[in-house]
Amino acid sequence: MMRVPALHIIFIICFSFSNAYGQSEKKLVKINSHNSFVEIHGTTNVNSFNCSYNASLPAEEFEVQLSKNGESIEIEHEALFLKVLSFKCPNSQMTEDLHDLLEYEDYPFIIFQLQKITNNKIAHVMIEMAGEKQSYKVNLHNSLHNNQLVTSATMELCITDFGLVAPEKFFGMVKVNENIEVEFGINMNILDN
Template identity: 35%
Template sequence: MTKTKVKISPKSEVSICGKSNINSFQCKYNSNLLDEEILVTSVKSTDNIIYLNNAKISISSNGFDCCNNLITKDFKTTLKADSYNTINIQLKEIEIENSNLITRIEIEIAGKTKDYLVPTTFNEKNNNVKGTLKLNIKDFNLKSPKKMFGLIQVEENVDINFNLFLLY
């Protein structure tokens, strides 16, 4: 069992990208809110899989900015940010395949939890983890906003892009 303290650098980037039937949008997370230190415990390791314990990141549902007040407001309403002020991400395991990683994570949004496998890359020189999680908001019983009496509809599939710089 190995314990490591990890902090996510403020130069990290997290964004959620989506589309509507007329446009696309990007909501960026305020990376200055990623200031808590995480004590990560690897509990078991095989030749190509690292099992993790306590590798949990909580981010504020209100920490996103979509560069448009109306879109930001709709986005936070979709996330039910008033009732659920955090999105919890638990790293469960990392499978190593050559220089690529498959990370199994558990995400909790608006009180609903779902597991995902996320292809990621790790740059050891920069302590940098990158990847894109593709998810459907219906997995969390969320409804995409509709505007103008249903003329503008937001797609249910979004991409969560992350570029995290880790500090040890």
């Protein structure tokens, strides 16, 4: 199971931000790595596969600046860098194929940058893979209890949007489909500043 704060900045917003127009505030957040995960789900013409991110999370708290702008919440933060080599699949050949597909030698990170939240549940996210950037909208599912926020989502990506070509194996008999899903579940504590 993967333990990373993928898209972690998204999640502090939905239950904790004031409704006042133009207001700004800072939040302190700490990820609960034991209950958080990020996975890539894909299929081939013969089966399916799941690959998990296995890097450890930073232990320190981090700060996020939130600014209300009409119906949107704009977020100021650093981008999240996920190391490609930290994604692991059920077997070593699949893991190697995934790393090669993502061109890890030239582009060692997948980069996530949250741009804004609209309607308290739609995240606008920029993703960079293999040197190509694409923007996506992600529907979030959230629950908050005693300053502990759990958020999850599944986003669909097409690898050709990033200039990547789906690999073929065994002389073309096995081909990876171009569409993949990135699923994440993040459990975090929202702390007083």
